[in-house]
Amino acid sequence: MERTDAEAPGLLKPGRGRRRAEDVRHATLTAAAELLLAEGVHALTFSKVAARAGVSKMTLYKWWPSPGALAFDAYFNAFQATLAFPDTGDIKGDLTTQLHVFVDLLNRNGSVIAGIIGAAQGDPDLAEALSTHYVIQRRALAVERLTRAQQAGQIRAGVDLETIVDQLWGAVYHRLLLPAQPLTKEFIDQLIANLFQGVAPGSLDSTT
Amino acid sequence: MERTDAEAPGLLKPGRGRRRAEDVRHATLTAAAELLLAEGVHALTFSKVAARAGVSKMTLYKWWPSPGALAFDAYFNAFQATLAFPDTGDIKGDLTTQLHVFVDLLNRNGSVIAGIIGAAQGDPDLAEALSTHYVIQRRALAVERLTRAQQAGQIRAGVDLETIVDQLWGAVYHRLLLPAQPLTKEFIDQLIANLFQGVAPGSLDSTT
Incomplete structure:
Protein backbone atom coordinates (compact mmCIF):
# COMPACT_ATOMS: atom_id res chain seq x y z
CA MET A 1 0.00 0.00 0.00
CA GLU A 2 2.60 2.58 1.10
CA ARG A 3 4.42 4.34 -1.75
CA THR A 4 7.63 6.28 -1.47
CA ASP A 5 7.27 8.31 -4.68
CA ALA A 6 5.00 10.89 -3.07
CA GLU A 7 5.49 13.37 -5.90
CA ALA A 8 4.90 10.87 -8.71
CA PRO A 9 2.08 11.77 -11.11
CA GLY A 10 -0.36 9.31 -9.57
CA LEU A 11 -3.13 10.04 -12.01
CA LEU A 12 -1.14 8.33 -14.76
CA LYS A 13 -0.66 4.61 -14.26
CA PRO A 14 1.64 2.98 -16.83
CA GLY A 15 -0.22 0.19 -18.57
CA ARG A 16 -3.48 0.92 -16.77
CA GLY A 17 -4.34 4.33 -18.14
CA ARG A 18 -5.69 7.23 -16.19
CA ARG A 19 -7.22 6.38 -12.80
CA ARG A 20 -10.79 7.44 -12.55
CA ALA A 21 -11.43 10.49 -10.37
CA GLU A 22 -13.76 8.40 -8.21
CA ASP A 23 -11.00 5.84 -7.52
CA VAL A 24 -8.52 8.58 -6.67
CA ARG A 25 -10.99 10.20 -4.28
CA HIS A 26 -11.71 6.84 -2.63
CA ALA A 27 -8.00 5.99 -2.27
CA THR A 28 -7.30 9.44 -0.83
CA LEU A 29 -10.12 9.35 1.71
CA THR A 30 -9.17 5.83 2.80
CA ALA A 31 -5.53 6.80 3.27
CA ALA A 32 -6.48 9.98 5.12
CA ALA A 33 -8.87 8.12 7.43
CA GLU A 34 -6.21 5.52 8.27
CA LEU A 35 -3.63 8.22 9.05
CA LEU A 36 -6.17 10.20 11.04
CA LEU A 37 -7.12 7.28 13.28
CA ALA A 38 -3.52 6.15 13.66
CA GLU A 39 -1.80 9.48 14.30
CA GLY A 40 -4.42 12.17 14.91
CA VAL A 41 -5.38 15.26 13.00
CA HIS A 42 -2.16 17.22 13.59
CA ALA A 43 -0.07 14.53 11.88
CA LEU A 44 -2.16 14.64 8.72
CA THR A 45 -0.33 16.36 5.83
CA PHE A 46 -1.00 16.38 2.09
CA SER A 47 2.44 14.78 1.56
CA LYS A 48 1.72 11.81 3.83
CA VAL A 49 -1.74 11.21 2.39
CA ALA A 50 -0.46 11.52 -1.20
CA ALA A 51 2.29 8.99 -0.50
CA ARG A 52 -0.04 6.50 1.15
CA ALA A 53 -2.78 6.83 -1.46
CA GLY A 54 -0.40 6.87 -4.43
CA VAL A 55 -1.83 10.10 -5.82
CA SER A 56 -0.15 13.38 -6.61
CA LYS A 57 -0.02 16.13 -4.03
CA MET A 58 -1.29 18.53 -6.71
CA THR A 59 -4.53 16.56 -6.89
CA LEU A 60 -5.05 16.98 -3.17
CA TYR A 61 -4.39 20.72 -3.36
CA LYS A 62 -6.91 20.96 -6.18
CA TRP A 63 -9.66 19.05 -4.35
CA TRP A 64 -9.30 20.09 -0.72
CA PRO A 65 -8.62 23.62 0.59
CA SER A 66 -6.54 22.34 3.55
CA PRO A 67 -5.40 19.12 5.25
CA GLY A 68 -8.05 19.83 7.92
CA ALA A 69 -10.80 19.83 5.31
CA LEU A 70 -9.47 16.55 3.92
CA ALA A 71 -9.31 15.11 7.45
CA PHE A 72 -12.96 15.75 8.19
CA ASP A 73 -14.07 14.69 4.73
CA ALA A 74 -12.24 11.41 5.35
CA TYR A 75 -13.67 11.10 8.85
CA PHE A 76 -17.20 11.68 7.62
CA ASN A 77 -16.68 9.23 4.76
CA ALA A 78 -15.22 6.54 7.04
CA PHE A 79 -18.08 6.63 9.51
CA GLN A 80 -20.93 7.29 7.13
CA MET B 1 -2.03 45.12 40.67
CA GLU B 2 0.85 43.61 38.69
CA ARG B 3 3.93 42.79 40.75
CA THR B 4 7.38 42.20 39.39
CA ASP B 5 8.83 40.43 42.41
CA ALA B 6 7.36 37.07 41.47
CA GLU B 7 9.66 35.19 43.81
CA ALA B 8 9.06 37.45 46.83
CA PRO B 9 7.72 35.69 49.95
CA GLY B 10 4.20 36.88 49.40
CA LEU B 11 2.87 35.31 52.57
CA LEU B 12 4.80 37.86 54.61
CA LYS B 13 3.65 41.43 54.16
CA PRO B 14 5.85 43.97 55.95
CA GLY B 15 3.78 45.92 58.40
CA ARG B 16 0.62 43.86 57.74
CA GLY B 17 1.63 40.50 59.09
CA ARG B 18 1.01 37.14 57.47
CA ARG B 19 -1.72 37.16 54.81
CA ARG B 20 -4.47 34.78 55.66
CA ALA B 21 -4.55 31.61 53.57
CA GLU B 22 -8.05 32.50 52.42
CA ASP B 23 -6.87 35.87 51.08
CA VAL B 24 -3.95 34.25 49.30
CA ARG B 25 -6.25 31.69 47.72
CA HIS B 26 -8.68 34.39 46.64
CA ALA B 27 -5.91 36.58 45.15
CA THR B 28 -4.44 33.58 43.32
CA LEU B 29 -7.75 32.41 41.84
CA THR B 30 -8.64 35.94 40.76
CA ALA B 31 -5.28 36.44 39.06
CA ALA B 32 -5.48 33.03 37.39
CA ALA B 33 -9.02 33.65 36.11
CA GLU B 34 -7.99 37.02 34.65
CA LEU B 35 -4.99 35.49 32.88
CA LEU B 36 -7.09 32.56 31.70
CA LEU B 37 -9.76 34.75 30.11
CA ALA B 38 -7.20 37.13 28.65
CA GLU B 39 -4.66 34.69 27.26
CA GLY B 40 -6.10 31.16 27.33
CA VAL B 41 -5.12 28.07 29.26
CA HIS B 42 -1.80 27.46 27.49
CA ALA B 43 -0.44 30.83 28.58
CA LEU B 44 -1.16 30.14 32.26
CA THR B 45 2.02 29.45 34.25
CA PHE B 46 2.66 29.43 38.00
CA SER B 47 5.19 32.25 37.47
CA LYS B 48 2.70 34.56 35.80
CA VAL B 49 -0.05 33.87 38.33
CA ALA B 50 2.34 34.29 41.25
CA ALA B 51 3.54 37.63 39.87
CA ARG B 52 0.04 38.95 39.26
CA ALA B 53 -1.35 37.73 42.61
CA GLY B 54 1.69 38.81 44.62
CA VAL B 55 2.13 35.38 46.18
CA SER B 56 5.11 33.04 46.14
CA LYS B 57 5.42 30.41 43.45
CA MET B 58 6.12 27.88 46.22
CA THR B 59 2.63 28.45 47.60
CA LEU B 60 1.11 27.65 44.23
CA TYR B 61 3.19 24.46 43.95
CA LYS B 62 2.02 23.45 47.40
CA TRP B 63 -1.69 24.02 46.72
CA TRP B 64 -2.17 22.98 43.09
CA PRO B 65 -0.64 19.91 41.38
CA SER B 66 -0.30 21.71 38.01
CA PRO B 67 -1.09 25.00 36.28
CA GLY B 68 -3.98 23.17 34.57
CA ALA B 69 -5.50 22.27 37.94
CA LEU B 70 -5.16 25.88 39.04
CA ALA B 71 -6.74 27.05 35.76
CA PHE B 72 -9.89 25.00 36.23
CA ASP B 73 -10.10 25.79 39.93
CA ALA B 74 -9.98 29.47 38.96
CA TYR B 75 -12.50 28.96 36.16
CA PHE B 76 -14.91 27.16 38.48
CA ASN B 77 -14.44 29.82 41.14
CA ALA B 78 -14.95 32.71 38.70
CA PHE B 79 -18.22 31.37 37.32
CA GLN B 80 -19.63 29.82 40.49
Whole structure:
Protein backbone atom coordinates (compact mmCIF):
# COMPACT_ATOMS: atom_id res chain seq x y z
CA MET A 1 0.00 0.00 0.00
CA GLU A 2 2.60 2.58 1.10
CA ARG A 3 4.42 4.34 -1.75
CA THR A 4 7.63 6.28 -1.47
CA ASP A 5 7.27 8.31 -4.68
CA ALA A 6 5.00 10.89 -3.07
CA GLU A 7 5.49 13.37 -5.90
CA ALA A 8 4.90 10.87 -8.71
CA PRO A 9 2.08 11.77 -11.11
CA GLY A 10 -0.36 9.31 -9.57
CA LEU A 11 -3.13 10.04 -12.01
CA LEU A 12 -1.14 8.33 -14.76
CA LYS A 13 -0.66 4.61 -14.26
CA PRO A 14 1.64 2.98 -16.83
CA GLY A 15 -0.22 0.19 -18.57
CA ARG A 16 -3.48 0.92 -16.77
CA GLY A 17 -4.34 4.33 -18.14
CA ARG A 18 -5.69 7.23 -16.19
CA ARG A 19 -7.22 6.38 -12.80
CA ARG A 20 -10.79 7.44 -12.55
CA ALA A 21 -11.43 10.49 -10.37
CA GLU A 22 -13.76 8.40 -8.21
CA ASP A 23 -11.00 5.84 -7.52
CA VAL A 24 -8.52 8.58 -6.67
CA ARG A 25 -10.99 10.20 -4.28
CA HIS A 26 -11.71 6.84 -2.63
CA ALA A 27 -8.00 5.99 -2.27
CA THR A 28 -7.30 9.44 -0.83
CA LEU A 29 -10.12 9.35 1.71
CA THR A 30 -9.17 5.83 2.80
CA ALA A 31 -5.53 6.80 3.27
CA ALA A 32 -6.48 9.98 5.12
CA ALA A 33 -8.87 8.12 7.43
CA GLU A 34 -6.21 5.52 8.27
CA LEU A 35 -3.63 8.22 9.05
CA LEU A 36 -6.17 10.20 11.04
CA LEU A 37 -7.12 7.28 13.28
CA ALA A 38 -3.52 6.15 13.66
CA GLU A 39 -1.80 9.48 14.30
CA GLY A 40 -4.42 12.17 14.91
CA VAL A 41 -5.38 15.26 13.00
CA HIS A 42 -2.16 17.22 13.59
CA ALA A 43 -0.07 14.53 11.88
CA LEU A 44 -2.16 14.64 8.72
CA THR A 45 -0.33 16.36 5.83
CA PHE A 46 -1.00 16.38 2.09
CA SER A 47 2.44 14.78 1.56
CA LYS A 48 1.72 11.81 3.83
CA VAL A 49 -1.74 11.21 2.39
CA ALA A 50 -0.46 11.52 -1.20
CA ALA A 51 2.29 8.99 -0.50
CA ARG A 52 -0.04 6.50 1.15
CA ALA A 53 -2.78 6.83 -1.46
CA GLY A 54 -0.40 6.87 -4.43
CA VAL A 55 -1.83 10.10 -5.82
CA SER A 56 -0.15 13.38 -6.61
CA LYS A 57 -0.02 16.13 -4.03
CA MET A 58 -1.29 18.53 -6.71
CA THR A 59 -4.53 16.56 -6.89
CA LEU A 60 -5.05 16.98 -3.17
CA TYR A 61 -4.39 20.72 -3.36
CA LYS A 62 -6.91 20.96 -6.18
CA TRP A 63 -9.66 19.05 -4.35
CA TRP A 64 -9.30 20.09 -0.72
CA PRO A 65 -8.62 23.62 0.59
CA SER A 66 -6.54 22.34 3.55
CA PRO A 67 -5.40 19.12 5.25
CA GLY A 68 -8.05 19.83 7.92
CA ALA A 69 -10.80 19.83 5.31
CA LEU A 70 -9.47 16.55 3.92
CA ALA A 71 -9.31 15.11 7.45
CA PHE A 72 -12.96 15.75 8.19
CA ASP A 73 -14.07 14.69 4.73
CA ALA A 74 -12.24 11.41 5.35
CA TYR A 75 -13.67 11.10 8.85
CA PHE A 76 -17.20 11.68 7.62
CA ASN A 77 -16.68 9.23 4.76
CA ALA A 78 -15.22 6.54 7.04
CA PHE A 79 -18.08 6.63 9.51
CA GLN A 80 -20.93 7.29 7.13
CA ALA A 81 -21.78 3.60 6.73
CA THR A 82 -21.21 2.68 10.38
CA LEU A 83 -23.23 5.62 11.63
CA ALA A 84 -26.04 5.43 9.08
CA PHE A 85 -29.51 6.31 10.36
CA PRO A 86 -31.64 3.21 9.93
CA ASP A 87 -35.31 3.49 9.01
CA THR A 88 -37.40 0.50 10.05
CA GLY A 89 -40.39 2.78 10.61
CA ASP A 90 -39.92 2.83 14.41
CA ILE A 91 -38.08 6.00 15.41
CA LYS A 92 -37.32 4.98 19.02
CA GLY A 93 -35.93 1.63 17.92
CA ASP A 94 -33.91 3.23 15.12
CA LEU A 95 -32.43 5.91 17.39
CA THR A 96 -31.52 3.22 19.92
CA THR A 97 -29.75 1.17 17.23
CA GLN A 98 -27.84 4.14 15.82
CA LEU A 99 -26.80 5.57 19.18
CA HIS A 100 -25.69 2.17 20.51
CA VAL A 101 -23.36 1.92 17.49
CA PHE A 102 -22.15 5.49 18.10
CA VAL A 103 -21.32 4.70 21.73
CA ASP A 104 -19.47 1.55 20.66
CA LEU A 105 -17.42 3.64 18.23
CA LEU A 106 -16.60 6.21 20.92
CA ASN A 107 -15.60 3.50 23.37
CA ARG A 108 -13.11 2.26 20.74
CA ASN A 109 -11.90 5.48 19.06
CA GLY A 110 -13.14 8.12 21.48
CA SER A 111 -9.77 9.65 22.28
CA VAL A 112 -8.91 10.15 18.60
CA ILE A 113 -12.32 11.71 17.95
CA ALA A 114 -12.03 13.93 21.04
CA GLY A 115 -8.54 14.93 19.85
CA ILE A 116 -9.89 15.97 16.47
CA ILE A 117 -12.69 18.05 17.99
CA GLY A 118 -10.26 19.49 20.54
CA ALA A 119 -7.80 20.53 17.83
CA ALA A 120 -10.59 22.36 15.99
CA GLN A 121 -11.12 24.69 18.96
CA GLY A 122 -8.72 27.59 18.61
CA ASP A 123 -7.84 26.70 14.97
CA PRO A 124 -10.29 28.59 12.72
CA ASP A 125 -9.39 26.66 9.53
CA LEU A 126 -9.88 23.32 11.22
CA ALA A 127 -13.09 24.56 12.88
CA GLU A 128 -14.46 25.62 9.49
CA ALA A 129 -13.53 22.23 8.02
CA LEU A 130 -15.12 20.36 10.95
CA SER A 131 -18.32 22.33 10.56
CA THR A 132 -18.57 22.10 6.74
CA HIS A 133 -17.27 18.59 6.18
CA TYR A 134 -18.70 16.85 9.21
CA VAL A 135 -21.12 18.55 11.61
CA ILE A 136 -23.51 20.12 9.11
CA GLN A 137 -23.73 16.92 7.04
CA ARG A 138 -24.26 14.64 10.06
CA ARG A 139 -26.94 16.96 11.48
CA ALA A 140 -28.74 17.04 8.12
CA LEU A 141 -28.86 13.22 8.00
CA ALA A 142 -30.23 13.03 11.55
CA VAL A 143 -32.85 15.72 10.92
CA GLU A 144 -33.88 13.93 7.72
CA ARG A 145 -34.68 10.77 9.70
CA LEU A 146 -36.41 12.75 12.46
CA THR A 147 -38.50 14.59 9.85
CA ARG A 148 -39.84 11.29 8.51
CA ALA A 149 -40.70 10.28 12.10
CA GLN A 150 -42.52 13.55 12.63
CA GLN A 151 -44.43 13.07 9.36
CA ALA A 152 -45.31 9.55 10.51
CA GLY A 153 -46.75 10.98 13.73
CA GLN A 154 -44.05 9.51 16.00
CA ILE A 155 -42.80 12.93 17.08
CA ARG A 156 -45.19 15.70 18.05
CA ALA A 157 -45.84 18.40 15.45
CA GLY A 158 -44.09 21.64 16.37
CA VAL A 159 -41.12 20.01 18.13
CA ASP A 160 -37.85 21.56 16.88
CA LEU A 161 -35.88 18.66 15.41
CA GLU A 162 -32.49 20.42 15.48
CA THR A 163 -32.84 20.63 19.26
CA ILE A 164 -33.37 16.86 19.47
CA VAL A 165 -30.01 16.38 17.72
CA ASP A 166 -28.30 18.29 20.56
CA GLN A 167 -30.23 16.37 23.23
CA LEU A 168 -29.20 12.97 21.85
CA TRP A 169 -25.82 13.14 20.02
CA GLY A 170 -24.80 16.34 21.83
CA ALA A 171 -25.45 14.67 25.19
CA VAL A 172 -23.18 11.79 24.11
CA TYR A 173 -20.39 14.14 22.96
CA HIS A 174 -20.72 15.88 26.34
CA ARG A 175 -19.71 12.69 28.18
CA LEU A 176 -16.83 12.24 25.71
CA LEU A 177 -15.42 15.77 25.90
CA LEU A 178 -16.20 16.68 29.54
CA PRO A 179 -15.90 13.22 31.07
CA ALA A 180 -17.42 12.38 34.44
CA GLN A 181 -20.05 9.70 33.78
CA PRO A 182 -19.73 6.53 31.67
CA LEU A 183 -20.71 6.18 28.00
CA THR A 184 -22.91 3.09 28.20
CA LYS A 185 -25.87 1.67 26.32
CA GLU A 186 -27.96 2.24 29.46
CA PHE A 187 -27.12 5.93 29.15
CA ILE A 188 -28.43 5.91 25.56
CA ASP A 189 -31.64 4.21 26.67
CA GLN A 190 -32.14 6.87 29.36
CA LEU A 191 -31.53 9.67 26.84
CA ILE A 192 -34.24 8.33 24.56
CA ALA A 193 -36.68 7.55 27.38
CA ASN A 194 -36.27 11.03 28.94
CA LEU A 195 -36.75 12.78 25.63
CA PHE A 196 -39.71 10.77 24.38
CA GLN A 197 -41.54 10.32 27.67
CA GLY A 198 -40.63 13.67 29.17
CA VAL A 199 -39.30 14.00 32.70
CA ALA A 200 -42.22 15.93 34.16
CA PRO A 201 -44.67 14.08 36.40
CA GLY A 202 -47.84 13.39 34.45
CA SER A 203 -45.86 12.92 31.26
CA LEU A 204 -46.35 9.54 29.60
CA ASP A 205 -46.09 6.71 32.09
CA SER A 206 -46.17 3.97 29.49
CA THR A 207 -44.44 4.67 26.24
CA THR A 208 -45.02 3.12 22.88
CA MET B 1 -2.03 45.12 40.67
CA GLU B 2 0.85 43.61 38.69
CA ARG B 3 3.93 42.79 40.75
CA THR B 4 7.38 42.20 39.39
CA ASP B 5 8.83 40.43 42.41
CA ALA B 6 7.36 37.07 41.47
CA GLU B 7 9.66 35.19 43.81
CA ALA B 8 9.06 37.45 46.83
CA PRO B 9 7.72 35.69 49.95
CA GLY B 10 4.20 36.88 49.40
CA LEU B 11 2.87 35.31 52.57
CA LEU B 12 4.80 37.86 54.61
CA LYS B 13 3.65 41.43 54.16
CA PRO B 14 5.85 43.97 55.95
CA GLY B 15 3.78 45.92 58.40
CA ARG B 16 0.62 43.86 57.74
CA GLY B 17 1.63 40.50 59.09
CA ARG B 18 1.01 37.14 57.47
CA ARG B 19 -1.72 37.16 54.81
CA ARG B 20 -4.47 34.78 55.66
CA ALA B 21 -4.55 31.61 53.57
CA GLU B 22 -8.05 32.50 52.42
CA ASP B 23 -6.87 35.87 51.08
CA VAL B 24 -3.95 34.25 49.30
CA ARG B 25 -6.25 31.69 47.72
CA HIS B 26 -8.68 34.39 46.64
CA ALA B 27 -5.91 36.58 45.15
CA THR B 28 -4.44 33.58 43.32
CA LEU B 29 -7.75 32.41 41.84
CA THR B 30 -8.64 35.94 40.76
CA ALA B 31 -5.28 36.44 39.06
CA ALA B 32 -5.48 33.03 37.39
CA ALA B 33 -9.02 33.65 36.11
CA GLU B 34 -7.99 37.02 34.65
CA LEU B 35 -4.99 35.49 32.88
CA LEU B 36 -7.09 32.56 31.70
CA LEU B 37 -9.76 34.75 30.11
CA ALA B 38 -7.20 37.13 28.65
CA GLU B 39 -4.66 34.69 27.26
CA GLY B 40 -6.10 31.16 27.33
CA VAL B 41 -5.12 28.07 29.26
CA HIS B 42 -1.80 27.46 27.49
CA ALA B 43 -0.44 30.83 28.58
CA LEU B 44 -1.16 30.14 32.26
CA THR B 45 2.02 29.45 34.25
CA PHE B 46 2.66 29.43 38.00
CA SER B 47 5.19 32.25 37.47
CA LYS B 48 2.70 34.56 35.80
CA VAL B 49 -0.05 33.87 38.33
CA ALA B 50 2.34 34.29 41.25
CA ALA B 51 3.54 37.63 39.87
CA ARG B 52 0.04 38.95 39.26
CA ALA B 53 -1.35 37.73 42.61
CA GLY B 54 1.69 38.81 44.62
CA VAL B 55 2.13 35.38 46.18
CA SER B 56 5.11 33.04 46.14
CA LYS B 57 5.42 30.41 43.45
CA MET B 58 6.12 27.88 46.22
CA THR B 59 2.63 28.45 47.60
CA LEU B 60 1.11 27.65 44.23
CA TYR B 61 3.19 24.46 43.95
CA LYS B 62 2.02 23.45 47.40
CA TRP B 63 -1.69 24.02 46.72
CA TRP B 64 -2.17 22.98 43.09
CA PRO B 65 -0.64 19.91 41.38
CA SER B 66 -0.30 21.71 38.01
CA PRO B 67 -1.09 25.00 36.28
CA GLY B 68 -3.98 23.17 34.57
CA ALA B 69 -5.50 22.27 37.94
CA LEU B 70 -5.16 25.88 39.04
CA ALA B 71 -6.74 27.05 35.76
CA PHE B 72 -9.89 25.00 36.23
CA ASP B 73 -10.10 25.79 39.93
CA ALA B 74 -9.98 29.47 38.96
CA TYR B 75 -12.50 28.96 36.16
CA PHE B 76 -14.91 27.16 38.48
CA ASN B 77 -14.44 29.82 41.14
CA ALA B 78 -14.95 32.71 38.70
CA PHE B 79 -18.22 31.37 37.32
CA GLN B 80 -19.63 29.82 40.49
CA ALA B 81 -21.63 32.92 41.39
CA THR B 82 -22.70 33.74 37.81
CA LEU B 83 -23.73 30.18 37.12
CA ALA B 84 -25.36 29.45 40.49
CA PHE B 85 -28.41 27.18 40.39
CA PRO B 86 -31.30 29.26 41.72
CA ASP B 87 -34.03 27.65 43.81
CA THR B 88 -37.33 29.52 43.73
CA GLY B 89 -39.21 26.22 44.06
CA ASP B 90 -40.06 26.10 40.33
CA ILE B 91 -37.59 23.84 38.53
CA LYS B 92 -38.55 24.80 34.99
CA GLY B 93 -38.27 28.50 35.76
CA ASP B 94 -34.98 28.00 37.60
CA LEU B 95 -33.43 25.95 34.80
CA THR B 96 -34.53 28.60 32.30
CA THR B 97 -32.89 31.34 34.37
CA GLN B 98 -29.64 29.45 34.84
CA LEU B 99 -29.33 28.28 31.23
CA HIS B 100 -30.12 31.75 29.85
CA VAL B 101 -27.21 33.10 31.93
CA PHE B 102 -25.00 30.24 30.70
CA VAL B 103 -25.80 31.02 27.06
CA ASP B 104 -25.07 34.72 27.68
CA LEU B 105 -21.68 33.75 29.12
CA LEU B 106 -20.90 31.51 26.14
CA ASN B 107 -21.90 34.23 23.69
CA ARG B 108 -19.37 36.51 25.41
CA ASN B 109 -16.53 34.14 26.36
CA GLY B 110 -17.37 31.06 24.33
CA SER B 111 -14.16 30.89 22.33
CA VAL B 112 -12.01 31.02 25.47
CA ILE B 113 -14.10 28.32 27.13
CA ALA B 114 -14.03 26.17 23.97
CA GLY B 115 -10.26 26.67 23.83
CA ILE B 116 -9.89 25.42 27.42
CA ILE B 117 -12.01 22.32 26.75
CA GLY B 118 -10.23 21.76 23.44
CA ALA B 119 -6.81 21.95 25.09
CA ALA B 120 -7.87 19.31 27.62
CA GLN B 121 -8.42 16.75 24.83
CA GLY B 122 -5.09 15.06 24.18
CA ASP B 123 -3.50 16.47 27.36
CA PRO B 124 -4.11 13.95 30.17
CA ASP B 125 -3.03 16.29 33.00
CA LEU B 126 -5.31 19.04 31.80
CA ALA B 127 -8.12 16.54 31.23
CA GLU B 128 -7.78 15.28 34.81
CA ALA B 129 -7.79 18.85 36.10
CA LEU B 130 -10.85 19.75 34.01
CA SER B 131 -12.70 16.73 35.33
CA THR B 132 -11.75 17.12 39.00
CA HIS B 133 -11.79 20.88 39.35
CA TYR B 134 -14.70 21.73 37.09
CA VAL B 135 -16.91 19.07 35.53
CA ILE B 136 -17.53 16.89 38.57
CA GLN B 137 -18.25 19.89 40.81
CA ARG B 138 -20.59 21.57 38.30
CA ARG B 139 -22.48 18.32 37.71
CA ALA B 140 -22.88 17.79 41.47
CA LEU B 141 -24.41 21.25 41.89
CA ALA B 142 -26.84 20.65 39.03
CA VAL B 143 -27.85 17.21 40.32
CA GLU B 144 -28.36 18.68 43.80
CA ARG B 145 -30.94 21.15 42.44
CA LEU B 146 -32.58 18.46 40.28
CA THR B 147 -32.79 16.15 43.31
CA ARG B 148 -34.76 18.77 45.25
CA ALA B 149 -37.09 19.12 42.25
CA GLN B 150 -37.57 15.36 42.14
CA GLN B 151 -38.29 15.31 45.89
CA ALA B 152 -40.80 18.14 45.35
CA GLY B 153 -42.55 16.03 42.71
CA GLN B 154 -41.60 18.26 39.77
CA ILE B 155 -39.53 15.51 38.09
CA ARG B 156 -40.85 11.94 37.79
CA ALA B 157 -39.48 9.42 40.26
CA GLY B 158 -37.06 7.06 38.60
CA VAL B 159 -35.70 9.57 36.05
CA ASP B 160 -31.89 9.51 36.02
CA LEU B 161 -30.83 13.03 36.94
CA GLU B 162 -27.26 12.70 35.60
CA THR B 163 -28.75 12.12 32.14
CA ILE B 164 -30.73 15.36 32.40
CA VAL B 165 -27.44 17.22 32.93
CA ASP B 166 -26.18 15.91 29.57
CA GLN B 167 -29.46 16.76 27.83
CA LEU B 168 -29.43 20.38 29.02
CA TRP B 169 -25.87 21.65 29.59
CA GLY B 170 -24.34 19.00 27.32
CA ALA B 171 -26.68 20.04 24.51
CA VAL B 172 -25.48 23.62 24.96
CA TYR B 173 -21.79 22.61 24.94
CA HIS B 174 -22.53 20.65 21.76
CA ARG B 175 -23.51 23.85 19.92
CA LEU B 176 -20.38 25.54 21.30
CA LEU B 177 -17.87 22.82 20.38
CA LEU B 178 -19.42 21.44 17.17
CA PRO B 179 -20.98 24.63 15.87
CA ALA B 180 -23.76 24.59 13.30
CA GLN B 181 -26.82 26.08 14.97
CA PRO B 182 -27.07 29.28 17.07
CA LEU B 183 -26.82 29.47 20.86
CA THR B 184 -29.97 31.46 21.64
CA LYS B 185 -32.43 31.76 24.50
CA GLU B 186 -35.06 30.22 22.20
CA PHE B 187 -32.82 27.14 21.97
CA ILE B 188 -32.74 26.92 25.77
CA ASP B 189 -36.54 27.17 25.94
CA GLN B 190 -36.84 24.33 23.38
CA LEU B 191 -34.38 22.17 25.35
CA ILE B 192 -36.46 22.52 28.50
CA ALA B 193 -39.80 22.09 26.72
CA ASN B 194 -38.64 18.95 24.88
CA LEU B 195 -37.27 17.39 28.02
CA PHE B 196 -40.15 18.18 30.35
CA GLN B 197 -43.02 17.66 27.91
CA GLY B 198 -41.45 14.81 25.97
CA VAL B 199 -41.36 14.79 22.18
CA ALA B 200 -43.62 11.77 21.65
CA PRO B 201 -47.20 12.37 20.52
CA GLY B 202 -49.50 11.94 23.47
CA SER B 203 -46.90 13.32 25.83
CA LEU B 204 -48.04 16.36 27.81
CA ASP B 205 -49.78 18.88 25.60
CA SER B 206 -50.08 21.53 28.28
CA THR B 207 -47.16 21.80 30.67
CA THR B 208 -47.15 23.16 34.16
